[in-house]
Every structure is written in C-alpha cells, then in structure tokens.
Amino acid sequence: MILKNFFFKKDFKILKKDKKINFIIKKIINFKKKKIEDYKYSKIKNIKINKYFFIKKINKIKNINYNKKIINLFFINGLYYKYINNINNNIKILIKNIKIENLKNFYFFLKKYNYYTLFSLIFSYLNKNKCYLIYIKNKYKKKKKINLNLNFIYKEKKNIISNINIFIFIDKNIILKINEKYKIIYNKKKIKILNNILINIIIDKKSKIFFFRFKKKKIKTINNLYIFQKKFSKFFLFDFFLNEKHIINNLYINYLNNNSLTRIYNIILSNNNNIIENNIIINNNFNFCNNKQYYIGLYNDNSYIINNGIINIKNKTKNNISLQNYKNFILSNKVFLFTKPQLNINSNNVKCNHGLIIGKIDNNIINYLLNRGINKNKSKIIFFLSIFNKILNNKNIKNNKKIKKNIKNKIKLILN
Amino acid sequence: MLNINKLYVKINKKIIIKNLNLKIKKNNIHILMGPNGSGKSTLSYVITGKPKYKIINGKIIFNKKKINNLLPNKISKLGIFLTFQYPIEINGITMYSFLKNLIKKKKNKLKIIKKNLKKLKINKEYLKRYFNVGFSGGEKKKNEILQMLILKPKFIILDEIDSGLDIDTLNLIFKIIKEYLFLNKNSSLLIITHNTNIINYINASFIHILYNGKIILTSNKIKKTINYINKYGYNNIKNIKLL
Numbered sequence: 001m002i003l004k005n006f007f008f009k010k011d012f013k014i015l016k017k018d019k020k021i022n023f024i025i026k027k028i029i030n031f032k033k034k035k036i037e038d039y040k041y042s043k044i045k046n047i048k049i050n051k052y053f054f055i056k057k058i059n060k061i062k063n064i065n066y067n068k069k070i071i072n073l074f075f076i077n078g079l080y081y082k083y084i085n086n087i088n089n090n091i092k093i094l095i096k097n098i099k100i101e102n103l104k105n106f107y108f109f110l111k112k113y114n115y116y117t118l119f120s121l122i123f124s125y126l127n128k129n130k131c132y133l134i135y136i137k138n139k140y141k142k143k144k145k146i147n148l149n150l151n152f153i154y155k156e157k158k159n160i161i162s163n164i165n166i167f168i169f170i171d172k173n174i175i176l177k178i179n180e181k182y183k184i185i186y187n188k189k190k191i192k193i194l195n196n197i198l199i200n201i202i203i204d205k206k207s208k209i210f211f212f213r214f215k216k217k218k219i220k221t222i223n224n225l226y227i228f229q230k231k232f233s234k235f236f237l238f239d240f241f242l243n244e245k246h247i248i249n250n251l252y253i254n255y256l257n258n259n260s261l262t263r264i265y266n267i268i269l270s271n272n273n274n275i276i277e278n279n280i281i282i283n284n285n286f287n288f289c290n291n292k293q294y295y296i297g298l299y300n301d302n303s304y305i306i307n308n309g310i311i312n313i314k315n316k317t318k319n320n321i322s323l324q325n326y327k328n329f330i331l332s333n334k335v336f337l338f339t340k341p342q343l344n345i346n347s348n349n350v351k352c353n354h355g356l357i358i359g360k361i362d363n364n365i366i367n368y369l370l371n372r373g374i375n376k377n378k379s380k381i382i383f384f385l386s387i388f389n390k391i392l393n394n395k396n397i398k399n400n401k402k403i404k405k406n407i408k409n410k411i412k413l414i415l416n
Numbered sequence: 417m418l419n420i421n422k423l424y425v426k427i428n429k430k431i432i433i434k435n436l437n438l439k440i441k442k443n444n445i446h447i448l449m450g451p452n453g454s455g456k457s458t459l460s461y462v463i464t465g466k467p468k469y470k471i472i473n474g475k476i477i478f479n480k481k482k483i484n485n486l487l488p489n490k491i492s493k494l495g496i497f498l499t500f501q502y503p504i505e506i507n508g509i510t511m512y513s514f515l516k517n518l519i520k521k522k523k524n525k526l527k528i529i530k531k532n533l534k535k536l537k538i539n540k541e542y543l544k545r546y547f548n549v550g551f552s553g554g555e556k557k558k559n560e561i562l563q564m565l566i567l568k569p570k571f572i573i574l575d576e577i578d579s580g581l582d583i584d585t586l587n588l589i590f591k592i593i594k595e596y597l598f599l600n601k602n603s604s605l606l607i608i609t610h611n612t613n614i615i616n617y618i619n620a621s622f623i624h625i626l627y628n629g630k631i632i633l634t635s636n637k638i639k640k641t642i643n644y645i646n647k648y649g650y651n652n653i654k655n656i657k658l659l
Contacts, residue, residue, distance in 0.1 A: 368500065368503075371489075378517070379489075388508070
C-alpha cells in the first residue's frame, strides 16, 4: 500500500508541475494558456448538472432514440450521465466507474478476456482519464440482437478537453450494433472541443459487431479504437468522416484466435482546411483470419490527409486473407495527400493484396451523362455517388437514407 | 431541321472533317455510310457537342438555332439524341436511379419506365442492376433505345445500332423506332452503319457516303448505291459518281 501510494501520488505531482507537457499540449491544441488551466479535468468534474434542463434539451435532438430495444448511454463532457434506466431485461449491462482500489474485483474478469486491457486500464488511470467498463452479457444460448448508442454530448460555454476510456466486453452469440454520436448543445463558433476517446472492444466467440461512426460536427478528435477478436467473431466498421475539422483516427485490430473476420469501410469527404489522419494496424497472429479494408476519399481546397495502414502477418500462420484498397479523388492542386499501404508478410501460405488509386473525374462518364441532358454539376454528383455506392450499398447501411442524403449534400458542397 | 454548312473539325491538331455539308428535313430518314475512320462517329459527336472536338469553321443549325458552341446537355434538351456505339458502364448506380434523372415529371416515374420496358421486352429486374454492368451487347443497345423512348427526342442519331445484334432484336428495335417516328411526325433519323442489309429493316429517304471527312455522294437511289458498295467496296468509291 505504501509503495502504491508513493508511486501514484508522486507521478501526479510531476504531471501537474511539468511545464513542458503543458507547452506541448498547448502546441497541439492551439489553446491559450489561461484556458488550459481553467479546463483541467478536475474542474469539469465539479459541474452540477440540472436534470430538468437536460431532459428538455436532449428531447430536441432528433437522432437519439428512446426505444427500449436500443440502449442509450450518455457521456456529457466526458462523464457518464445516468439519464434513463433503459436496459433490456434479456441483457445485463455493467457500467462501472473504475478506480484503482476496485481493480482487484475486476482482475479475474479482465484476465479471462485479455491481459492488455489490464495494462491499458492502469495506464489510463495514471493519465487521470475517466474509465468505464461496459459488459454485455447474453443470458441465453440463442443469438440476441442489441443496439447500443454511445452519445457524446458537449454542453459548455467554454472550451473543453475530454478524455474518455471505454472498455466494452461482449459475450458469446451477440449481434451488436454500436452507434457513436456527437452533439453540441451550445454550438458557438468560438468553442473549441478536444475529444480524446479510447474504446476497447473485446469480442467473444461467435458474436457479430457493427460499429458506426458518422460525424458531422466540427470537433477536434483523437479516436483510438482497439479491437480484440476471438474465435468465429465478426467485426464490421463503418467510418464516415464528413466536415471533420481535425481528426486523428487510430485503429488497432488484434486476433486472439483463429477464424475471425473484419471488414472496414471508410469514406472521407473533406474541404477547406480539414486535417484527417488515419492510422490502421491489423495483426494476423492466428490462422484463417479474413480482413478487408475499403477507403474512398474526395478532397478539395487545402485539405490535409494522411492514410497509413499496416497489415502484419505472423510467422507460421496459415490461410490468412487480407486486402487493403484505397481510392482517392483530388479536385484541387493544394490538397496534401499521403497514403501508405503496407504489408509485412512473414509466412508463405497467405493471400494478401493492397492497392492505391489516385485519380480525377472520368470524362467519358460525364460526357455520356451530359448527352442525356443532365447538368454538369449533377452528373459529377452521380459519378461520385457511383463510387461511394460501393460502400453505401452494403447490406447493413443500404436502407439508411440519412447517411446517403448527408453524403450527397456534402459532395454538392465540395464540388461548389 | 438539321443544317450543316462547310464544317471543319479537328482533334489534337489533326483535321478529321473537311468541308462537310448536310441537310436533313423533318420526318426524314437518312443513312450515313463509309469506310472505317472516315469520320462518321466524329460527326455524331460534333453534332451532340462533345468538347474534345473543336470546330474550326462552319455552322451547325438545328431548328433555326446555332448549336456550334453549346454544351452537350443543352443540345440534348433541344431534342438531339445519340445512341452510343460503345455505351459506358456505371458501376454503383442502378438502372432505375439513372433513368429517374431523365424524366422531368415528378410523379409516376416508375410507371413511365415500366411502360417502355414492356415495349422492349426487358425484364423488370434489370432496374435493380447496375447501369450496363454485365449487360450483353444487345442489352446495352436496348438500354440506349429505352433512354430514347423516355427522352422523346426530335432528332435521333443511331451510331451502329445494328452491330452485335441478332435478327430478332434488330427487328424489334427497328419496329419500335418506326412506331416512334410514326407517332412523332416532326422527328427525323440519321442512321450510321456498315450493314448493307439495313434496307430490309427501314425505308430511308437518302443515303450519304463519307470518305476522308467529306461527303462524296448523296442520293435517293439507295438500293443501287448499296448494291454498288457490295460489289466494289469503298476503294472504287470515286466511280460511284457515275451512278
């Protein structure tokens, strides 16, 4: 105990006093010195939330559903907010605010899934981040469908830095749809929000997970998504970056056993001075793993884009299939684009493929459409939709008209 | 209806059409023939306003309006329609979502499309497929005619519509075109072909022969000229003047 107290307490003091760290943060975020000190985590914690006020405000938001089949979790300024107890009877959900003293209780539970999570928990605690553990349990042996909405709401008149760590443990035989949504209640232009999220998803045998990230609001975000898959598990990620001001997106996929499958679909539409960074690492440590990634982007103005993808295939593994496909369309000369698909193959029995296309509009298609009396602008939209439809016509988002509408509007904006 | 005067056209510093004159009146069917590379398809692209082809000299007048420097979408809105020799494929866009854009009316779009599908004996399930992707040559040509029926143009250019088609579909397509011309009496037709059996399917009023970017011969004696081409080919084309 003495050691423990000594170690942690001293560490925090160093972090607080260290001017260099403050300076680096200031550089990254471009906030003024005074404002950083004002909005340290401890101060955000002390904000009192008026329940009635929030119920009124949240009801106005259209996208958030209140069905009993959908589980809504609210994180307001980076803190979990217990709004409605809308939890299914069939599914047990544990939401715990983890502290280092309680870690003993979770130790055996965490050990069952993965050791990595233990380290990351301790690390995040050291960094003074808030940690939440969500455990989705299936009581029955049959497959169960569940929708989980993670709503990140920002209510503040001044600048915010929010650090959230979420650990999601998913039991066997569950089909889970996770939606990541963002809302800003005081939508003033001057407000700056830095959103640093770390989500760990540990998927058990034979369960299927769909993860949707559809962002519209101008929030500076650092997304860290760590996924661990067990036998016969499937993971589908749908990432749509529209109107993103500054985003760093880190994705790490690790297989804990044989026969797991992942699909990643990514659409990036950017104009103005947007900065988007995509870093992806997939580790094929076991046999019969299947992963495919599709990225399509349309860039204009001074947008700054980095796509960095690595596929690692371990020694002595068999029958792994992995594909990495980038399609980029550049509309102006000022765009900075850096894409680097990489393959590290250390075994003979493998099927790997990576491709990169950078191109402009196909004039033959546009000429054909013009010949049929369609406007030049509309024909360009049809051309780009035809390319994006390869992702948008996926079974899981085919009926989602909102996504299609938003993408159509965004393409219009970029072309104009 | 269509009047072309002293037309000179170039692509990449190479002059392809030289001093071309052509007159097509209302409710007329014209046939344009010539050897490969004589400039038949380029003439059709120039009329429809493809930006690659630059007009150096001359005028193209359609319904008393100069259409030299108009954009292709504006030309098509005036009522000129071209069926492409090699129709393009658009992967990712279904037939229905494409055809929807061609209809101006806001209501009953599906009804209009289905009506024309029936005429061409195309299955309804084609609407769910991507535009021309995986279609056979005949299906692609049928798709072009389907668009023609939806747009209802005044002047139609058929660029080698008969290539790669079997006898039944050829009969069907020309039957539909005849019907269309009968119902819309103000409209006229220009057929670009290599097929000398075209006379069996449609009764044309004039035949033009294009050679090295010039129209060498225009006559209303269609059978005679086609018989001459069948016998001697285009190499002895100068002798056709003796007809």
